[in-house]
Every structure is written in C-alpha cells, then in structure tokens.
Amino acid sequence: MSTEHLPEHPEFLWRNPDPKKSYDAVIVGGGGHGLATAYFLAKNHGMTNIAILEKGWLAGGNMARNTTIIRSNYLWDESAAIYEHSLKLWEILPEELEYDFLFSQRGVMNLAHTLGDVRESVRRVGANQLNGVDAEWLDPKQVKELCPILNINDNIRYPVMGATYQPRAGIAKHDHVAWAFARKCDELGVDIIQNCEVTGFIKDGNRVTGVKTSRGTINTEKVGLCAAGHSSVLAEMAGFRLPIQSHPLQALVSELHEPVHPTVVMSNHVHVYVSQAHKGELVMGAGVDSYNGYGQRGSFHVIEEQMAAAVELFPIFARAHVLRTWGGIVDTTMDASPIVGLSPVENMYVNCGWGTGGFKGTPAAGLTFAHTIATGTPHTLNKPFSLERFETGALIDEHGAAAVAH
Amino acid sequence: MLLFSCPNCGPRNETEFHYGGQAHVAYPEQPEQLSDREWAEYLFYRENTKGLFAERWVHSAGCRKWFNMVRDTVSYEIKAVYRMGEQPPAIADRTQHNPSIPAPEGAKS
Ligand SMILES: Cc1cc2nc3c(=O)[nH]c(=O)nc-3n(C[C@H](O)[C@H](O)[C@H](O)COP(=O)(O)OP(=O)(O)OC[C@H]3O[C@@H](n4cnc5c(N)ncnc54)[C@H](O)[C@@H]3O)c2cc1C
C-alpha cells in the first residue's frame, strides 16, 4: 500500500567518464555533500572542469543510509542560519534541479519527557522564533491531535510532556536527491568518477597539487574533502588532524503499512525517531554506538532499546516486523556542529563533522563549501564553522538540538 | 553484541560497560605553558584510527573500574585488555600518533 507514488526518473542520469589528467578542482566523496558542492561550483561559480571522486558507488555512503529528516530548529544563531538557509533551498530545489525528490513538509516533533527537556525545548522554540525559524510548543493534547497514534498517557516510564513542532520540516527521498544533483552536475560538465578511491595527496610545500587514486594520479588546483566518516583518514593522508570521531549509526525499516504516521516524531530522551516513508515503511533511527567504529553495522542492543522506546510511545507498532537494518559511519565533533572551511593545507578545504544530521544540511553545505573552494574564503554562513573554533573556543554547542545524542 | 573481558570480573556483556575514548592521553605536564593550539590538541583532538585502537572502558555495571583495551575499529575484534597504568602491548604500537604529524609539546601521551 503506497502513500504516494514515486516519480518517474528522467531518461538519462549521468555519464561514467574515465578520469582526466587534471582538473581545476577535485571533490573527494560522491555523497550528497560532494554532489551538491560540485553542482554549486558549476552553477554559481562557473567551475565546470571539475571531478567528483567516489571510492564506491555514487551516494552509497551515509547519503543512502540516513533517515532523511530535514528541519532547521537548532538552538544557536550560527546553526539556525545555515540550517534554515538549507531548508529554504530544499523548498526550491526540486524545481531548480528539474527532478522531483518528494520533499514532504509534514512537520517534525521533538518530544519532551522530563522537566529539563521541557525547559530546553521551550527555550529552543523561543530562540527559533527570534531567528525567523517556524517553531511552536505543543502540549500533550496538541501532540495527540497531530499524531493520533502517539501514547500520551502519563503512566509510562517517560510520559510525553509536550513537544517542539516545526511545521515546515519533513522528509525527502534521499536517493532521488542524490540522483537529482548528479544529473545536473553531469549536465553542467562535471565528471562523476565512481570506483575511484583517493589514496594520497601530492603537495608542493604546503600546497596540494594533486591526488593519488586507485585509477591513477590526477593533478588539480583545489581539493574539497566531503568524505563524512572517513574525513580524518583523508586528512591524515594530507598531513593534518581533524577533531573528528567516527561512530556507527544505524537505522531500520518495517514492512509496508497503510498510512498511519502523519508526521515525524523524534525523541532525544528515550532515543527513537520515526517517520513513515512514502511507500509505507516505518523508518526508525536511534543513537550512535558509543565506541569509535568503521564497520557499517550497528550494535544489536541499540536496536533493542530503540524498539522498547518505540513500542511504549506507539503501542500500535507492537506487531510490526523489522525488515531491514543497516549502518553508516558518521563523523562527530565535540560540539555536535560541522566543520566547513579552510584546512591547514593550502588549496585544500574540508566539509565534515555533520555527524548524525548532515542530510538536512546537504544544500547549504554544498552552496557554502562551493563558495569557499571557488573564492578561497568562507561564505558568511559557514564562517563560524571553521576548524579554528576548537582553538579560539568559539564552539557552537548543539548537543541539545542535534537530536541524536553523540 | 560484544563480549568484553573485564580484568577484574572476566567476560561480560558489552552493555555493562561505558566507553571512555582514546587511552593514554596524559594531562599536560605544564598546563600553564600551553598555547591555545596545544590546549585545543589536548581537549578536542583524538586519534580516530581505522584499525587497531587503544581505548578506555569502565565496567560501570560491575566492578566500576576503568581499564584499557586494544580493539580493531573495522572488525571490532578485541586484541588485548590491560589495566590502567600499564603500557599497551606491542600490538598497540600502530595506534600511536602518525610520526609525520608532530604532537604538541606537553600534550604527549
Ligand atoms: C543511519 C543514519 C541516519 C541518519 N539520519 C539523518 C537524518 O534523518 N537527517 C539528517 O539530516 N542526517 C542524517 N544522517 C546523517 C547524514 O546521512 C550525513 O551527515 C550526511 O549524509 C553526510 O554527508 P554525505 O552525504 O556527503 O556523506 P556520504 O554519503 O557518507 O559521502 C561520503 C562519501 O565519501 C566516500 N569516500 C570516503 N573515503 C573516500 C576516499 N578515500 N576516496 C573516495 N571517496 C571516499 C564514501 O564512499 C562516501 O560515499 C544519518 C546518518 C546515518 C548513518
């Protein structure tokens, strides 16, 4: 039973060219961020002699593994600015890319279960409103009206004491987003090169001049890293360190169901988040595995705990079946905010640290990172997200609003 | 689920433990002499090794003592368990800082 029909794909998506000897810029990583960066480099900065190098297949990393929640209700001004800009881009991109990716603005609720949660949430709603981000505080009755399958009884372990609600937030079909960007990149002349692993960098003094890959050496004037969970591995090849820790994060889906879940519900406290995919699966996520890991699977006990939380909040799910689980490797920072900007190596730029929440940031990450690569200076929106903030202490501590504890 | 061998209690389920990140990160010997860069290294920069990694765990639901472990971050295979204060076994050498990247003075472990 489908809730919405998937759109038809265009006849042609992208070429699969062999790498050229040299490019004006090379983007490492063919996930959503790499694709969006190349798109904006070509569209906004006229840089079309560029390549995206992907070690596996296009968008096979976190891009194809995430639970696709898009929202901009972050606490701090810097985050509200970049995520809200991203949300505005999501609203116009299907038309701009001429490719429907089913961006569904069905709203996102973040539940509060303790007095501390309530205070943090009400504060965040106020901060959002001051930043022009749509946000409301809902009491338990209003929560129930918006999502009737939610259990708001107060005799459960962590009763629902209210929720923040962002009506413009929602979900999109992630694969379609990647294909939409890839098709436009290709149309603009960008080479998308799959099965091409970057294995090292060539430098002249402190300036990067090329990349070594599993398909030969490529000379380039600029390198942009968009490698998510592998960012610190690449940085080490280039001779610098990143304050990044890589953790497995997993998600799972049920079999298809009739439309039962009208919005997106997240709970940081009991640690589950749920939406219903366009086709009808219940899509669920939880927190990261506590330890560092590069295995693309997650711990079983995390699923166990998230299922217990889900069934208490949504008693109707008790007889649903888990159909598939999978994991991705997310790159977390100490302040739960991304790093987008310059690196210690000249002409090399980093976009990483989006951790568990970078899908929503894809358009703004691409736009600002393209600006940084093309001009050699940060965009006003990504300037606060510099690597230096760990040295100056100007951290952007978003643990409360990042939604998946890490 | 992983099976950890606590040095005090023996094999126990992973859920009894809490993670403490990279092992052998010593408090700076002369903190008053650290530059902002060196403080940043001490506070925020940790190894993120793909492969063998020396890390700390606490047996929070058991003896409540900290210990060290060398684990492969790709296969999750546990290579060694040893007590706090003990040197990592030879196997952990690969988890040391990349020698091409100088560690800041005072923040050496
Ligand atoms: C289970 C899960 C749920 C999530 N849920 C959400 C959510 O609901 N909302 C949200 O906003 N975010 C979510 N995220 C986070 C989001 O997916 C990521 O922050 C975002 O996808 C990161 O950017 P990316 O798409 O470019 O990364 P990726 O798609 O991982 O792209 C990085 C690419 O780099 C490639 N690469 C790595 N090393 C090399 C190399 N040496 N050479 C060449 N290529 C290389 C990889 O193969 C990969 O394709 C979730 C993540 C996971 C894992």
Ligand SMILES: [Zn+2]
């Ligand atoms: Zn013990």
